[in-house]
Amino acid sequence: AQSVTQLDSQVPVFEEAPVELRCNYSSSVSVYLFWYVQYPNQGLQLLLKYLSGSTLVKGINGFEAEFNKSQTSFHLRKPSVHISDTAEYFCAVTLLNSGGSNYKLTFGKGTLLTVNP
Amino acid sequence: GAGVSQSPSNKVTEKGKDVELRCDPISGHTALYWYRQSLGQGLEFLIYFQGNSAPDKSGLPSDRFSAERTGGSVSTLTIQRTQQEDSAVYLCASSAGTGGTQYFGPGTRLLVL
Numbered sequence: 001a002q003s004v005t006q007l008d009s010q011v012p013v014f015e016e017a018p019v020e021l022r023c024n025y026s027s028s029v030s031v032y033l034f035w036y037v038q039y040p041n042q043g044l045q046l047l048l049k050y051l052s053g054s055t056l057v058k059g060i061n062g063f064e065a066e067f068n069k070s071q072t073s074f075h076l077r078k079p080s081v082h083i084s085d086t087a088e089y090f091c092a093v094t095l096l097n098s099g100g101s102n103y104k105l106t107f108g109k110g111t112l113l114t115v116n117p
Numbered sequence: 118g119a120g121v122s123q124s125p126s127n128k129v130t131e132k133g134k135d136v137e138l139r140c141d142p143i144s145g146h147t148a149l150y151w152y153r154q155s156l157g158q159g160l161e162f163l164i165y166f167q168g169n170s171a172p173d174k175s176g177l178p179s180d181r182f183s184a185e186r187t188g189g190s191v192s193t194l195t196i197q198r199t200q201q202e203d204s205a206v207y208l209c210a211s212s213a214g215t216g217g218t219q220y221f222g223p224g225t226r227l228l229v230l
Contacts, residue, residue: 036221043121043208044221090160094216103148103167103215104176107160 002027002093006108014116015083021076021111023065023091031093033074034105035065038088047089050074061085086115121222123209129228130199138194138225142211149192150212150219151184155205163207166192167215199229 007022025031032051036044048059055067065076074091091108122141130136142149151163162176166186177183181199186192196203206226210219 032216034218043223044210046218046220049218092160103150103165103212104162104173105150105152105160105219106162109159 002031002095002106004091004093004106004108006089006091006111008111009109010112010114012114012116013081016080018079019077019081019085019113021089021091021113023074023076023108025072025074025091025093027072027093027095029095031095033065033067034092034094035059035063035074035076036090036092036107037061038090038110040087044090047076081113081115083115083117085113088112121209121211121220123207123222123225125225126223127226127228129230131230132201133198135195135197136199136227138196138207138227140192140194140209140211140222142190142192142209143220146211146213146217146220147189148212148215148217148219149186150210151192151194152208152210153178153205154208154224160208163194196227199227201229203227204229 003026005024013019034049035047037047038044047063048057050057050067058064063078088110090110092105124139147168149166154160164184165173181197184194206224208224210221212219
């Protein structure tokens, strides 16, 4: 079974600083990878996804992530954060196979990003 | 529709009562998912519907939980004889097909007293 580890439960940063939110996964088969963001009292919004192709994926709001197969990582980065980026961020995977199970999202525990002025 | 909608947005109930949570997926999306988000367990998959196929119920935590999807569109998640540990945010998502990107609704926040 696949699993997702988000190493940092909370990441405080100052406005305009760069940030990296870490995500590692384990799976015996290939996966699709996702980052979702959840603003307070809202549902999950897709930030970006990696399905295949270029390992550097660009998403909304200036975020990007890089898929590293050898390190089984999919870290999320932003060069300069804003107060409005304060939210919880979830890394998720789904299996890439033909066995019919490539739909269940397995989520990490989430990382709360707090951007301070 | 513009996105996935869920109702009610908040539900407070007494232990032992039954509750129904509703999800309206994005128009044309054939796949529908329910997840639960709780403090202790994070985000967990509950159930998946795809077209007319038998649903995958493997994530339902007990037989008090059930779900149905009528006409391939709206879905209802029912929790019978609610317990305090059922308190959580229940999220619905839909996708254009199996393996497609899942788009989430705002969730229903359930509190069992």
